[in-house]
Each structure stands twice: as C-alpha cells, then as structure tokens.
Amino acid sequence: MRSLVKSSVIVVIGTVLCKILGLVRELYVASTFGSSNLADVVNVVLRLPNFFRRIFSEGALSSVFIPVFNAKSRENKKDALIFANQIFFYLLIFSGVFVILVEIFMPVIASLLAPGFIANSDQLCTTVRLCRVSIPYLFFVTLVGFLSSVLNSYGYFFAASINPSLMSIGVIAAMSFTDNVSVKAKFVPFGLVIAGILQLSFVMYNVRCVNIGVPKRVSLTENSDSTKKFLCKLLPAGMASGATQIQIIISQSIASFFPGAISILGYAERIYQFPLSLLGVICSSVLLPAMSKINVKYDSSKISHMQMRSIKLVSLISFPCAIGMAAISIPIVQCIYQHGNFSFESTKSVAITFSLFALGLPAFVLIKLFNNLFYVYQDTKTLFRVTCVSIVINTLANIILIQYMGYFGISLGSSLISWVQLIWLVHLSVKKKYLSIKRYIIIWCLEVFFISSVMGGMLHVSYLILTPYFNSASFFVRLILTFGLLFLGIITYLCGVLLFGKISIGKRSIVLL
Known part of the structure; x- marks a missing residue:
C-alpha cells in the first residue's frame, strides 16, 4: 500500500x-x-x-x-x-x-x-x-x-x-x-x-x-497470436475508456447550435477536469x-480488497471536491476566466454549467475505478456494451433536456447518466463475481457524502455573505477571498471526517479507517 x-x-x-x-x-x-x-x-x-x-x-x-x-x-x-x-x-x-x-x-x-x-x-x-x-x-x-x-x-x-x-x-x-x-x-x-x-x-x-x-x-510473426488478440480488444476498450470523451464530443455537436455554447462547455469542463484528471490518472x-x-486466478481477494480501499480513497476526495466546487462556482470561475474579453454574463453561464458537471464528478471517477476491474479480467466486451448503451441514453437525455434548459441540459444530462452507468457497472461487477460489495462501504460513502454536503452548505452561505465584496473588489481581493473560502471548506471537511472516524492522522501519514 x-x-x-x-x-x-x-x-x-x-x-x-x-x-x-x-x-x-x-x-x-x-x-x-x-x-x-x-x-x-x-x-x-x-x-x-x-x-x-x-x-x-x-x-x-x-x-x-x-x-x-x-x-x-x-x-x-x-x-x-x-x-x-x-x-x-x-x-x-x-x-x-x-x-x-x-x-x-x-x-x-x-x-x-x-x-x-x-x-x-x-x-x-x-x-x-x-x-x-x-x-x-x-x-x-x-x-x-x-x-x-x-x-x-x-x-x-x-x-x-x-x-x-x-x-x-x-x-x-x-x-x-x-x-x-x-x-x-x-x-x-x-x-x-x-x-x-x-x-x-x-x-x-x-x-x-x-x-x-x-x-x-x-519480427512481426513471432508470438503474433497474442498481438492479434490484443488488437481485437483495442476497439471496444477504446470505446469504454473514452466514454466520457465520446459523450463530450456528442454534447459539443448538440451545443454547436447555440452561439458560444461550445466555448462555455469547454471552459466549464476544464475546471472540473482538474480534480477528475488527478483522481482518474491515479486509477x-x-x-x-x-x-x-496480481494473478486473478489465485488472488482475486487481494484485488477485491484493493478495490475497496480505492473506492474509499476516491469517495473521500471526489465528494467534497464536487460539492465544494458547485457551492462556490461563481468566484472560482471569476478568478480563472473573468479577464479581458470575458464578461460577467459569460462567468455566470460557465459557473452554472460547471456546477452541473460537478454533480457527476464522483461518478465519473468511480466509473474509471470500476473499469479497471473489467480490464484486469480482460472483459472488454462487457464494457463495450455498457458504453454504447450509456452513450445512446446520454444523447437522448441531452436532446430532451435542452428543450427545457438550453445548453445547460447537456451538462446536467451527462452527470445524471454517469450515475446510471456507475450503478450498472457495480451491478455487473458483482454479478460476474469480480467484486463483492460490502454493506459497510455503502454506509462509509453515504457518511462522506453527508459531511461533504454540510461543508458545501456552509461554503455557499459564506459566499452569499461575501457577494458584495466579490462584485466590487479587484482581481487580487477576489483571489484572496476565494482561497479563503477553499481553506475554510478544507478545514471544515477535515474536522468532519475526523469526527466521524473516516481517517486517522498519524505522525507521518494519513490512514483510511
């Protein structure tokens, strides 16, 4: 470990x-x-x-x-x-x-x-x-x-x-x-x-x-059978691992009918991709x-144990990131983008889009984590089927939601379908006996979600109190206030996870409990 x-x-x-x-x-x-x-x-x-x-x-x-x-x-x-x-x-x-x-x-x-x-x-x-x-x-x-x-x-x-x-x-x-x-x-x-x-x-x-x-x-002929098998698995794996990107491209295609929507979606995606990429690249x-x-034939229990620990780690980080970023999305977008030709109206549009994307952040990361199980067992066909169905459902959801919410429906649809895809992958991994989901891990994740929600509520109330200062202050003052809010959120969340016994801080390390 x-x-x-x-x-x-x-x-x-x-x-x-x-x-x-x-x-x-x-x-x-x-x-x-x-x-x-x-x-x-x-x-x-x-x-x-x-x-x-x-x-x-x-x-x-x-x-x-x-x-x-x-x-x-x-x-x-x-x-x-x-x-x-x-x-x-x-x-x-x-x-x-x-x-x-x-x-x-x-x-x-x-x-x-x-x-x-x-x-x-x-x-x-x-x-x-x-x-x-x-x-x-x-x-x-x-x-x-x-x-x-x-x-x-x-x-x-x-x-x-x-x-x-x-x-x-x-x-x-x-x-x-x-x-x-x-x-x-x-x-x-x-x-x-x-x-x-x-x-x-x-x-x-x-x-x-x-x-x-x-x-x-x-030589291209030496041991060529395994190479051919690998190449056959590459296409379905590409679809499965690139599901998020495929959905983003389809969403971009739909957004192109709204002037400026592609840019707004792209700017929002860049911010939420920051924590997503950090956790995804670890996965x-x-x-x-x-x-x-690990040899899956002889030590599948070790893989299951590692997956459970990974779920804890990902949940511990992704839930507060998602809820915290959504709670103070406007000051975050203001500090990053509101310069030069970027207006406050664009800031509000990006902030709403970013918040809706953030709702699906934990699901996006956990999908990557569960995909690992299927890759380890070299079951790319199942992932291919799940991905294809998810992309179709996501596209239909986007088309329906844009009728009521405009291009904001694209980000909301992507987040909602990511949770559907995650639940489906969890079900299949249990059904195929790749993993055994214990009751304690579900309770653990719900407690982390509760702590993150309390932290997010406090952050949003703090931002509402400071809104007049954000609207009238210079860039550097807004930057200091935003970092102050982030620091407040981190301290609040750490106190919560310590109080609920989710982690233990030792002399040299932080241990998941």
Missing part, C-alpha cells in the same frame, strides 16, 4: 503541474477570444486531436496494454518485450494511416463535430482548415501514450505524468507570437503539432534512459498497473 501511495503522490505532482498549465492555457484562450464564434472554432481545434488522444492514447492503450503486458512479463520478459515492440510498430502504421484519412474527410468530420457551424460557411471553413493543421498531433501523441504505458508498467510514473504539460506550453507559446486575435487562432494548431514532436522526443529520451528495450526492431496510471500484476 505504501508503494501505491508513493506512486500516487508522484503522479499527482506531475498531473497538478499539467493541470495548472492547462488552466493557464484556457485562461489565455478565454481572455483572448471570450465566448465568441472564433472561440468556438479554437475550442473545436483543441478538442479534436485531444478527443482521439484520450480514447486511443491515454484510454484504450493504457487500459488494455498494461494488464496484458504485465501478465506476459510474469511469464517471460523476452516475450513481453517482443509483444510491446510489435504493438509499437502497428500503432505507428495505424496512427499514420488514420491521420491521413482524417485529413481527407475533415469537412465531413467537422460538420459532424459542429453541425451548428454549417449555417455559417466561414466558421465551418476556418474550423476545417485549422483542424487539418492540428490533426498530425494525434500521430505523435499516440506513440507518446504507448511509451508512457510502458514506463508506467515498469514503475516510472513522473515522466509520463508531466509530459502533457508540453502541449499547453506549445499552444501558449504559439499564441504569444502575435497580438492579432485572428492570427492567434491560426497559430494554435501549429503550437499543437510542435508540442507533439516535443512530447514524443521527451518520452523517447526517458525510455532510452531506463533502457527498457522499446522501441526495438523485432489508470497507478492502480491499474498494481492490480494487473
């Missing part, structure tokens, strides 16, 4: 750095473009390659490759390296061909991603042109994701966790070359491609330093490799 905590801390440090830089990038984009039509174009350009990256690079590859690779390493390390190099070669070919196809069919893809742009031919043409420049980023980042999975399998987490920060640096640097707003938008995709080259160079350097033996020239980069090293 100590090694898991140490690895989690390393990953969290690297991920926090990436998310801070990501917020700086979003702040720069928001202050430059606001919530205009051009902002919608820039957000589509940034989201398209990242959508494929999160499905194929960070999602399916890490989720399917790591358990198979670790299982092979237990049996024969040489065969494991042959397998890894074969997968690297096939990914090299696949990503190259895929990028070419996307370049050719970009007008169709852009129309599907943002059908609302079709009515504005200039906006659609600009989107197609800039996306064609940015999509080669996918080629580089797919290889980066694979090599990062190899590093994680060997216990090297830090290099892979800080690597995504280069993307934010590349975009910020590219936009800084000019003061012209329209030219800044044109420079964004070039920044992405340059960042992709730097990311691949960085991760290749780290792989060479630890002398893993990947990539290396090998995929630390817990999954650790669980996959």
Whole structure:
C-alpha cells in the first residue's frame, strides 16, 4: 500500500503541474477570444486531436496494454518485450494511416463535430482548415501514450505524468507570437503539432534512459497470436475508456447550435477536469498497473480488497471536491476566466454549467475505478456494451433536456447518466463475481457524502455573505477571498471526517479507517 501511495503522490505532482498549465492555457484562450464564434472554432481545434488522444492514447492503450503486458512479463520478459515492440510498430502504421484519412474527410468530420457551424460557411471553413493543421498531433501523441504505458508498467510514473504539460506550453507559446486575435487562432494548431514532436522526443529520451528495450526492431510473426488478440480488444476498450470523451464530443455537436455554447462547455469542463484528471490518472496510471500484476486466478481477494480501499480513497476526495466546487462556482470561475474579453454574463453561464458537471464528478471517477476491474479480467466486451448503451441514453437525455434548459441540459444530462452507468457497472461487477460489495462501504460513502454536503452548505452561505465584496473588489481581493473560502471548506471537511472516524492522522501519514 505504501508503494501505491508513493506512486500516487508522484503522479499527482506531475498531473497538478499539467493541470495548472492547462488552466493557464484556457485562461489565455478565454481572455483572448471570450465566448465568441472564433472561440468556438479554437475550442473545436483543441478538442479534436485531444478527443482521439484520450480514447486511443491515454484510454484504450493504457487500459488494455498494461494488464496484458504485465501478465506476459510474469511469464517471460523476452516475450513481453517482443509483444510491446510489435504493438509499437502497428500503432505507428495505424496512427499514420488514420491521420491521413482524417485529413481527407475533415469537412465531413467537422460538420459532424459542429453541425451548428454549417449555417455559417466561414466558421465551418476556418474550423476545417485549422483542424487539418492540428490533426498530425494525434500521430505523435499516440506513440507518446504507448511509451508512457510502458514506463508506467515498469514503475516510472513522473515522466509520463508531466509530459502533457508540453502541449499547453506549445499552444501558449504559439499564441504569444502575435497580438492579432485572428492570427492567434491560426497559430494554435501549429503550437499543437510542435508540442507533439516535443512530447514524443521527451518520452523517447526517458525510455532510452531506463533502457527498457522499446522501441526495438523485432519480427512481426513471432508470438503474433497474442498481438492479434490484443488488437481485437483495442476497439471496444477504446470505446469504454473514452466514454466520457465520446459523450463530450456528442454534447459539443448538440451545443454547436447555440452561439458560444461550445466555448462555455469547454471552459466549464476544464475546471472540473482538474480534480477528475488527478483522481482518474491515479486509477489508470497507478492502480491499474498494481492490480494487473496480481494473478486473478489465485488472488482475486487481494484485488477485491484493493478495490475497496480505492473506492474509499476516491469517495473521500471526489465528494467534497464536487460539492465544494458547485457551492462556490461563481468566484472560482471569476478568478480563472473573468479577464479581458470575458464578461460577467459569460462567468455566470460557465459557473452554472460547471456546477452541473460537478454533480457527476464522483461518478465519473468511480466509473474509471470500476473499469479497471473489467480490464484486469480482460472483459472488454462487457464494457463495450455498457458504453454504447450509456452513450445512446446520454444523447437522448441531452436532446430532451435542452428543450427545457438550453445548453445547460447537456451538462446536467451527462452527470445524471454517469450515475446510471456507475450503478450498472457495480451491478455487473458483482454479478460476474469480480467484486463483492460490502454493506459497510455503502454506509462509509453515504457518511462522506453527508459531511461533504454540510461543508458545501456552509461554503455557499459564506459566499452569499461575501457577494458584495466579490462584485466590487479587484482581481487580487477576489483571489484572496476565494482561497479563503477553499481553506475554510478544507478545514471544515477535515474536522468532519475526523469526527466521524473516516481517517486517522498519524505522525507521518494519513490512514483510511
């Protein structure tokens, strides 16, 4: 357990750095473009390659490759390296061909991603042109994701966790070359491609330093059966691990019919992705490799125990994050985005969207945690079915809710369906005997939810009292007040979990009870 905590801390440090830089990038984009039509174009350009990256690079590859690779390493390390190099070669070919196809069919893809742009031919043409420049980023980042999975399998987490920060640096640097707003938008995709080259160079350097033996020239026919089985599992795993991203893309498509909605959804997503990514990356980069090293045939009880501890850890952090962020969403959005061309009206729209997204934060993270069980048991077909049905239901919910709530219904629908998907996964994991849910874990989570709700209520009342100061104060005063509210929430929550006996603080560590 100590090694898991140490690895989690390393990953969290690297991920926090990436998310801070990501917020700086979003702040720069928001202050430059606001919530205009051009902002919608820039957000589509940034989201398209990242959508494929999160499905194929960070999602399916890490989720399917790591358990198979670790299982092979237990049996024969040489065969494991042959397998890894074969997968690297096939990914090299696949990503190259895929990028070419996307370049050719970009007008169709852009129309599907943002059908609302079709009515504005200039906006659609600009989107197609800039996306064609940015999509080669996918080629580089797919290889980066694979090599990062190899590093994680060997216990090297830090290099892979800080690597995504280069993307934010590349975009910020590219936009800084000019003061012209329209030219800044044109420079964004070039920044992405340059960042992709730097990311691949960085991760290749780290792989060479630890002398893993990947990539290396090998025979494609040797031990090819296991490689074929892996590739067959990759598509359903990509759908399962990228469910959130697929739902976001569909939501973006629906939101394109509302001017400025794509940008508002994107800005809100960036904030709630901060805690989601921190917890999600622990689930995929630390817990999954650790669980996959356990032989499920002989020690399934150990996997179940690790899953129970993980549920406690995730609940302990995600519930207060979700409720606390929703309670003070307006001051948070004000501090991050309300600069330059970003108005207070845009702040209120982003804050509402952000609050509705935050309602589903614990479910989003717990879904990642339960997905790990199915990956460890190499049951990707079940995840594929659950994902497909969830995406269909989520799309229908969004279409229904926007009739009553406008684009706010998109964020609410995503949160509600995430809880439905979580309950379904829990049911299937118990039914398939991958996990045994104990009564105490349900009570434990409900108590944490109660403590978080009390903390959230106190935070919201405190914000209402301080509202006149937020509306009239300067940026630095608002920043100090916001951090003061966050500090108050943290202290209140810690007192609550200590009072209810959820944690114990020792001399050197914090222990879950």
